[in-house]
Amino acid sequence: xxxxxxxxxxxxxxxxxxxxxxxxxxxxxxxxxxxxxxxxxxxxxxxxxxxxxxxxxxxxxxxxxxxxxxxxxxxxxxxxxxxxxxxxxxxxxxxxxxxxxxxxxxxxxxxxxxxxxxxxxxxxxxxxxxxxxxxxxxxxxxxxxxxxxxxxxxxxxxxxxxxxxxxxxxxxxxxxxxxxxxxxxxxxxxxxxxxxxxxxxxxxxxxxxxxxxxxxxxxxxxxxxxxxxxxxxxxxxxxxxxxxxxxxxxxxxxxxxxxxxxxxxxxxxxxxxxxxxxxxxxxxxxxxxxxxxxxxxxxxxxxxxxxxxxxxxxxxxxxxxxxxxxxxxxxxxxxxxxxxxxxxxxxxxxxxxxxxxxxxxxxxxxxxxxxxxxxxxxxxxxx
Amino acid sequence: xxxxxxxxxxxxxxxxxxxxxxxxxxxxxxxxxxxxxxxxxxxxxxxxxxxxxxxxxxxxxxxxxxxxxxxxxxxxxxxxxxxxxxxxxxxxxxxxxxxxxxxxxxxxxxxxxxxxxxxxxxxxxxxxxxxxxxxxxxxxxxxxxxxxxxxxxxxxxxxxxxxxxxxxxxxxxxxxxxxxxxxxxxxxxxxxxxxxxxxxxxxxxxxxxxxxxxxxxxxxxxxxxxxxxxxxxxxxx
Ligand SMILES: Nc1ncnc2c1ncn2[C@@H]1O[C@H](COP(=O)(O)OP(=O)(O)OP(=O)(O)O)[C@@H](O)[C@H]1O
Ligand SMILES: [Mg+2]
Numbered sequence: 001x002x003x004x005x006x007x008x009x010x011x012x013x014x015x016x017x018x019x020x021x022x023x024x025x026x027x028x029x030x031x032x033x034x035x036x037x038x039x040x041x042x043x044x045x046x047x048x049x050x051x052x053x054x055x056x057x058x059x060x061x062x063x064x065x066x067x068x069x070x071x072x073x074x075x076x077x078x079x080x081x082x083x084x085x086x087x088x089x090x091x092x093x094x095x096x097x098x099x100x101x102x103x104x105x106x107x108x109x110x111x112x113x114x115x116x117x118x119x120x121x122x123x124x125x126x127x128x129x130x131x132x133x134x135x136x137x138x139x140x141x142x143x144x145x146x147x148x149x150x151x152x153x154x155x156x157x158x159x160x161x162x163x164x165x166x167x168x169x170x171x172x173x174x175x176x177x178x179x180x181x182x183x184x185x186x187x188x189x190x191x192x193x194x195x196x197x198x199x200x201x202x203x204x205x206x207x208x209x210x211x212x213x214x215x216x217x218x219x220x221x222x223x224x225x226x227x228x229x230x231x232x233x234x235x236x237x238x239x240x241x242x243x244x245x246x247x248x249x250x251x252x253x254x255x256x257x258x259x260x261x262x263x264x265x266x267x268x269x270x271x272x273x274x275x276x277x278x279x280x281x282x283x284x285x286x287x288x289x290x291x292x293x294x295x296x297x298x299x300x301x302x303x304x305x306x307x308x309x310x311x312x313x314x315x316x317x318x319x320x321x322x323x324x325x326x327x328x329x330x331x332x333x334x335x336x337x338x339x340x341x342x343x344x345x346x347x348x349x350x351x352x353x354x355x356x357x358x359x360x361x362x363x364x365x366x367x368x369x370x371x372x373x374x375x376x377x378x379x380x381x382x383x
Numbered sequence: 384x385x386x387x388x389x390x391x392x393x394x395x396x397x398x399x400x401x402x403x404x405x406x407x408x409x410x411x412x413x414x415x416x417x418x419x420x421x422x423x424x425x426x427x428x429x430x431x432x433x434x435x436x437x438x439x440x441x442x443x444x445x446x447x448x449x450x451x452x453x454x455x456x457x458x459x460x461x462x463x464x465x466x467x468x469x470x471x472x473x474x475x476x477x478x479x480x481x482x483x484x485x486x487x488x489x490x491x492x493x494x495x496x497x498x499x500x501x502x503x504x505x506x507x508x509x510x511x512x513x514x515x516x517x518x519x520x521x522x523x524x525x526x527x528x529x530x531x532x533x534x535x536x537x538x539x540x541x542x543x544x545x546x547x548x549x550x551x552x553x554x555x556x557x558x559x560x561x562x563x564x565x566x567x568x569x570x571x572x573x574x575x576x577x578x579x580x581x582x583x584x585x586x587x588x589x590x591x592x593x594x595x596x597x598x599x600x601x602x603x604x605x606x607x608x609x610x611x612x613x614x615x616x617x618x619x620x
Pocket of ligand 1: 398405425426429430431432433434
């Protein structure tokens with residue numbers, strides 16, 4: 001049996017392929033959008049997974065440093081450490097910094113930790129050059145995408161920090177590059193007052209109180225073998241008047257609270273793009289059908305059944321959708337690495353889109369099919 | 384074996400309604416037998432194409448009766464819903480222009496209807512090649528119609544009309560695009576087909592020179608379709 005769709009497409013192959021490429025780019029953008037969302041979820045978990053701690057103790061009635069301001073005294077770590085079931089606990093700081101590179105300022109998130117303590121937020125697998133901090137002061141480990149080299153000195157606040165290590169793939173939950181500095185430096189940057197403030201405070205008779213009570217943003221703890229995180233979390237909550245989150249809860253805070261809105265935003269964008277693609281496919285198929293209207297009338301006149309003509313249109317639409325899907329995948333894989341934030345292309349997402357596009361294609365062919373059914377065979381010989 | 388191929392009784396065709404009513408045919412009564420080549424002549428706008436389209440189950444008459452072979456297909460209404468099936472199984476159409484499908488090559492154009500009728504690809508291709516050889520264009524079997532001359536395309540169109548082995552061929556000015564020599568050869572060919580395949584052919588023509596090849600003549604006069612004998616003087620010796 002003669003396949004009309006195949007013959008027709010062969011006849012207008014170049015046009016058909018270029019059309020499919022155009023629609024494919026649109027679908028490629030849909031895939032990138034989904035990839036951006038997946039990337040956000042991956043980014044959100046990097047720091048959490050690298051830290052690899054079981055419990056987060058944060059300022060009472062707050063969701064912790066990833067969601068809002070949280071300040072607690074550093075010595076809280078000692079109170080946590082003695083609680084039943086706690087193995088180790090340390091204080092950490094998280095703060096935004098603006099680093100001046102030779103080109104432009106870069107916004108980073110700085111993690112402050114005590115290099116001599118038992119919790120190390122730098123995942124050794126991500127350390128591509130140099131080593132972790134070895135001194136209490138003025139050393140920095142930095143993400144490779146910021147652009148500094150090993151041994152370079154970066155001015156932060158009133159001091160110069162020497163780059164001692166370089167990491168790869170380390171980002172904050174918001175996708176900004178991470179840097180690591182010592183807890184003491186971080187506390188100085190975050191909590192100490194400026195010289196002017198101290199001078200004016202002294203003049204007003206206020207004693208310098210900033211240095212004797214060091215603060216952190218969170219105290220993190222690991223759980224001793226034989227204890228569940230939930231029971232230790234409960235122990236801490238009942239002893240200290242602080243908010244405590246398990247790692248799973250902390251992950252929920254990151255993904256639910258911070259990413260949910262973004263996912264709605266991206267979901268809406270994606271849906272609109274899919275609808276636009278459907279409309280474009282429908283218009284293309286409709287014009288392709290209009291161009292063939294005379295041939296379609298002749299076919300109807302010489303007795304070709306509607307089913308055969310409809311089959312031609314549906315097959316052409318499905319092929320267009322399929323080719324566009326292939327081009328979309330090629331396109332997205334070609335460009336995704338050029339995006340500033342992480343884009344994660346996942347195969348199940350591509351299949352999902354495939355299904356949606358195939359259904360959309362069939363819907364798109366409906367208006368063309370209606371045109372075929374209504375076509376007057378006598379119009380073929382137009383008199 | 385019955386000889387009747389087309390019979391029409393008191394066929395009426397009017398377009399529109401009320402003030403805009405256009406009456407085209409007010410009574411057609413004639414009979415065409417198998418093996419006959421019949422000319423249909425009338426001035427432009429008299430309703431020749433309209434009449435062919437009604438016999439071909441494409442346009443619906445206003446009233447009357449149509450038999451194709453022994454089957455009554457129209458009796459003030461279509462007696463079957465599948466006019467398209469009747470068209471592809473019983474009728475071959477030839478038009479003034481070739482109306483070949485541009486994205487199909489010659490042999491695909493010729494075999495499209497017979498393959499739709501369920502004849503195997505091999506069988507319909509073999510028959511199509513026979514027809515194309517008969518029309519002397521077998522070497523163009525795999526070309527597109529855009530690569531053929533007007534006369535070649537018209538011969539392909541005639542081959543297409545024959546490929547489904549129809550009982551009836553309706554030809555609307557098949558020679559209008561051809562020179563006299565070609566026209567004569569096409570009409571001779573149609574006459575030969577009518578005799579060889581026992582097919583009834585109604586051919587619209589404006590060319591008196593074609594009449595001698597015809598068995599009788601249908602004329603539309605005062606909106607009536609009447610059968611005439613071919614004038615003796617123009618009969619071929
Ligand atoms: N759909 C229609 N609506 C109204 N009038 C129509 C329609 N189709 C045809 N007619 C009228 O019917 C008449 C016959 O038309 P038809 O095409 O059958 O003429 P014809 O004899 O084939 O002419 P020609 O030799 O020019 O091909 C014309 O007057 C035409 O205007
Ligand atoms: Mg006409």
